[in-house]
Amino acid sequence: MTKVSRxxxxxxxxxxxxxxxxxxxxIWAQNIKDVTLRQFGTGVSxxxxxxxxxxxxLGFTLEMTALDSDSVTQRAATQPNSFDIADxxxxxxxxxxxxxxxxxxxxxxxxxxxxxxxIFRNGKLTxxxxxxxxxxxxxxxxxxxxDGKGFVDNESGWMTLIPTIxxxxxLGIRPDLIGRPIKNWSELLNPEFKGKASxxxxxxxGIMDMAMVVESMGEYTxxxxxxxxxxEIDLTxxxxxxxxxxGQFRAFWKSFDESVNLMASxxxxxxxxxxxxxxxxxxxxxxxxxxxxxxxxxxxxxxIGLSASLSGLERDAAYEYINWYLDGWVGGYLMRQGxxxxxxxxxxxxxxxxxxxxxxxxxxxxDTITSPTGDALAQAGEVRDGGSFQDRMGAVACxxxxxxxxxxxxxxxxxxxAA
Amino acid sequence: xxLPIMAVLMFFLVLPIVMIVTxxxxxxxxxxxxxxxxxxxxxxxxxxxxxxxxxxxxxxxAFITWVxxxxxxFTVAYFLAFHIRSLTxxxxxxxxxxxxxxxxxxxxxxxxxxxxxxxxxxxxxxISWGVIDEPLDWLLFSDFAVILAFVHxxxxxxxxxxxxxxxxxxxxxxxxxxxxxxxxxQILWSVxxxxxxxxxxxxxxxxxxxxxxxxxxxxxxxxxxxxxxxxLISNDIALLAYPSASATAVVLLLTVLxxxxxxxxxxxxxxxx
Numbered sequence: 001m002t003k004v005s006r007x008x009x010x011x012x013x014x015x016x017x018x019x020x021x022x023x024x025x026x027i028w029a030q031n032i033k034d035v036t037l038r039q040f041g042t043g044v045s046x047x048x049x050x051x052x053x054x055x056x057x058l059g060f061t062l063e064m065t066a067l068d069s070d071s072v073t074q075r076a077a078t079q080p081n082s083f084d085i086a087d088x089x090x091x092x093x094x095x096x097x098x099x100x101x102x103x104x105x106x107x108x109x110x111x112x113x114x115x116x117x118x119i120f121r122n123g124k125l126t127x128x129x130x131x132x133x134x135x136x137x138x139x140x141x142x143x144x145x146x147d148g149k150g151f152v153d154n155e156s157g158w159m160t161l162i163p164t165i166x167x168x169x170x171l172g173i174r175p176d177l178i179g180r181p182i183k184n185w186s187e188l189l190n191p192e193f194k195g196k197a198s199x200x201x202x203x204x205x206g207i208m209d210m211a212m213v214v215e216s217m218g219e220y221t222x223x224x225x226x227x228x229x230x231x232e233i234d235l236t237x238x239x240x241x242x243x244x245x246x247g248q249f250r251a252f253w254k255s256f257d258e259s260v261n262l263m264a265s266x267x268x269x270x271x272x273x274x275x276x277x278x279x280x281x282x283x284x285x286x287x288x289x290x291x292x293x294x295x296x297x298x299x300x301x302x303x304i305g306l307s308a309s310l311s312g313l314e315r316d317a318a319y320e321y322i323n324w325y326l327d328g329w330v331g332g333y334l335m336r337q338g339x340x341x342x343x344x345x346x347x348x349x350x351x352x353x354x355x356x357x358x359x360x361x362x363x364x365x366x367d368t369i370t371s372p373t374g375d376a377l378a379q380a381g382e383v384r385d386g387g388s389f390q391d392r393m394g395a396v397a398c399x400x401x402x403x404x405x406x407x408x409x410x411x412x413x414x415x416x417x418a419a
Numbered sequence: 420x421x422l423p424i425m426a427v428l429m430f431f432l433v434l435p436i437v438m439i440v441t442x443x444x445x446x447x448x449x450x451x452x453x454x455x456x457x458x459x460x461x462x463x464x465x466x467x468x469x470x471x472x473x474x475x476x477x478x479x480x481a482f483i484t485w486v487x488x489x490x491x492x493f494t495v496a497y498f499l500a501f502h503i504r505s506l507t508x509x510x511x512x513x514x515x516x517x518x519x520x521x522x523x524x525x526x527x528x529x530x531x532x533x534x535x536x537x538x539x540x541x542x543x544x545x546i547s548w549g550v551i552d553e554p555l556d557w558l559l560f561s562d563f564a565v566i567l568a569f570v571h572x573x574x575x576x577x578x579x580x581x582x583x584x585x586x587x588x589x590x591x592x593x594x595x596x597x598x599x600x601x602x603x604x605q606i607l608w609s610v611x612x613x614x615x616x617x618x619x620x621x622x623x624x625x626x627x628x629x630x631x632x633x634x635x636x637x638x639x640x641x642x643x644x645x646x647x648x649x650x651l652i653s654n655d656i657a658l659l660a661y662p663s664a665s666a667t668a669v670v671l672l673l674t675v676l677x678x679x680x681x682x683x684x685x686x687x688x689x690x691x692x
Binding site for chain 2: 070071073074077078195198201244249250251252253254261265266267410414415417418419
C-alpha cells in the first residue's frame with residue numbers, strides 16, 4: 001500500500017487521492033488486463049473454474065498446466081522461465097527452493113497472512129499440538145530474506161510458498177467387500193486381503209505409506225519416517241517386497257484415475273488413496289470409505305510459489321492473485337471437494353452452513369452434500385469420514401517428505417517395482 | 420539422389436543416437452545434468468541384479484510373444500494365401516485383419532482391462548458356465564495379461580510380411596512338388612516355409628523390436644507389478660535421471676541389434692527379396 005502510494009505522489013495529487021481511497025490495485029486496473037500469468041502444478045488445484053473466476057474477478061488471464069508430481073518437480077527445477085506461478089507441494093519446495101528458481105514472498109503484502117492456520121506458520125495446529133514427522137510445511141515455508149536460499153525456523157516475513165491447499169490422507173477401503181471394521185495401517189499387508197491390496201507407485205509418497213504400515217505392524221519404530229537411513233529404507237522395502245512376492249498386491253497405481261478404477265471395479269478393496277478419488281468412487285454409486293486409522297494420517301500441503309524471474313506488473317498481479325486465492329472463493333471450492341483451505345475462516349463465507357458443518361466441523365449433513373460439479377456426495381445425516389478439521393489435521397502422524405537418502409530410496413523403489 | 424536421404428538419416432537417426440551415447444556418460448544429481456566422461460551409469464547398471472532380472476523379463480516377453488504371433492500370423496497368412504482362391508476375397512479378408520488398427524494401440528490394450536478383471540466379462544462368463552467357482556485372478560495384472568496384449572497388438576505385424584512373401588511364391592512350384600508325390604506336410608515344410616523365411620524374418624524383427632522397446636503395455640497390463648527395460652528407462656526419465664536412462668537405452672539398443680544380427684545370420688533378407 002505504502003509503496004504504491006509513494007509512486008502515486010509522483011504521478012500527481014489526483015492519482016494520490018484516488019489511490020489512497022480506492023485501494024492500491026485500482027491504479028493499474030487498466031493495464032492488468034493484458035497480463036497473462038502461467039501457472040503449473042499438480043491436478044488437484046489446477047482447475048479451469050479457478051482460471052475463469054480469476055478472469056472475472058481480477059481481469060487478467062491465468063494459464064493452467066496440470067502435470068504429475070514428478071514432472072512438476074522437474075519443471076520447477078529445470079525450466080524456471082516456463083512458468084510464472086508454481087503450484088507445488090511443500091516436499092517439492094524442499095527440493096526446488098535451493099535451485100533459486102523461486103523468489104521469496106513478502107508476507108506484509110499478504111492481506112490474510114495473520115489468518116493462515118498455524119500448521120503453515122509455526123507448525124502447530126493448536127498451541128498444544130506436537131509437530132508431525134516428515135517435511136512439515138513450516139520447516140520449508142520461510143526463508144531468511146528477499147534473496148534467501150535457505151530455510152529458517154521462524155516466521156521471518158518471507159515465505160517460500162503461500163499455502164493454499166492441504167489434506168490428511170489415509171487408506172481407502174470398500175466396506176461392502178471387507179465387511180468388518182478396519183482400524184490400522186497394518187491391514188494393508190493383512191493376508192486376508194491377498195491379491196486385493198494396492199499402493200501408489202510414486203516413490204516419495206509411497207514410502208511414507210509403507211512406513212505407516214511397518215510401524216503399525218510393530219516391525220519397527222522410525223526415529224523419523226520422513227528421513228530414513230539406508231538401513232531403514234532397506235528394512236521397509238524388504239517387508240513390502242516379501243508381501244509383493246506373496247501376491248499381496250493386485251496392482252500399483254500412478255494416476256488418480258487408476259486408483260478410482262481399481263477401487264470401483266472391486267479389483268482392490270484396500271489401498272492408498274487420495275480424498276477426491278474416494279469422492280469419485282462414491283459418485284459412481286459404489287460404497288467407499290476414507291478410513292481414519294489409529295496411527296493417524298499421512299498429510300500433505302501445497303502452496304503457490306513465484307518464479308524468480310517474475311517482476312513489475314506481473315509480480316503485482318501475482319500478489320493480487322495470491323490475496324484473491326486466500327480470500328475465500330477458491331478455499332470454499334476446494335473445501336467442497338474435501339480439501340482444506342489455508343485460511344478456513346474466509347472460505348466459510350463461500351459455503352453454506354450445511355457444507356461448512358459437514359466438511360469442516362464434522363457435523364452430520366442437514367441436507368444433500370454436492371461437489372462443486374454437482375454430484376451428490378453425501379445424504380442428510382451422514383458424517384464426513386474422520387470427522388472435523390481438528391480431528392483430522394490434529395491426528396497427522398507424518399508429512400510427505402524428501403529424505404536425505406532420496407536417490408538411494410528411489411533406486412530401491414525401482415527394485416521393489418521390478419522385484 | 421542419396422544426399423537428401425543421408426541428411427535425413429543423419430539428422431533423425433545418427434544424431435539422436437550420438438546424443439544418447441554421449442549423455443549416457445554424463446552424471447546427474449537430482450536436478451542437474453553434468454557433462455562428464457564417467458562409467459558410473461554403466462557400473463550401476465551392470466552391478467545391479469535388478470538389471471539382469473529385467474533384461475531376462477524383456478527377453479521372456481519377446482520370446483513368448485514371438486512364438487504366439489508367429490504361429491497365429493503364419494496360420495492366418497497361409498489361409499489367406501493358399502486357401503482363398505479369389506483375389507477379391509483375399510483383399511477383403513486382409514483388410515478385415517487391419518480393422519482393429521483403426522483405433523489406437525492404447526485403447527486396444529486398455530479395453531482388455533474390464534474384460535479380464537476380477538468381475539469382468541471373462542470371469543463372469545466362465546462362472547455362469549460353471550467352468551470355475553472362483554474368479555481367476557491371474558487373468559489381469561499378470562504376465563498372462565501382458566503377453567495376451569502383446570499378441571493382440573502385434574500379430575498383424577507378422578501377418579503382413581508373411582502374407583506378402585507367400586503371395587509371391589510361384590504356384591507352379593507347389594504343383595511340381597505335388598506331382599513329384601510330396602504330401603501336404605512335406606510341401607509346407609520343404610517348399611512354403613523356406614520360401615517364406617524372409618517374410619517370417621521381417622515379421623520377427625518387427626515383433627521383437629516392438630516388444631523389447633515397449634513400456635506402456637507392461638505397465639498397464641501388469642498393473643505396474645512387472646518391469647521390462649522400457650519401464651526402467653521411463654522411470655529414470657520421470658526422475659530426471661537422463662544419463663542413467665541413456666545408459667540403459669544404449670545397452671537395450673545394442674542388445675536388440677545383436678539379436679537382429681543373429682537373426683540375419685539365418686536369412687539373408689536382401690538376397691531373398
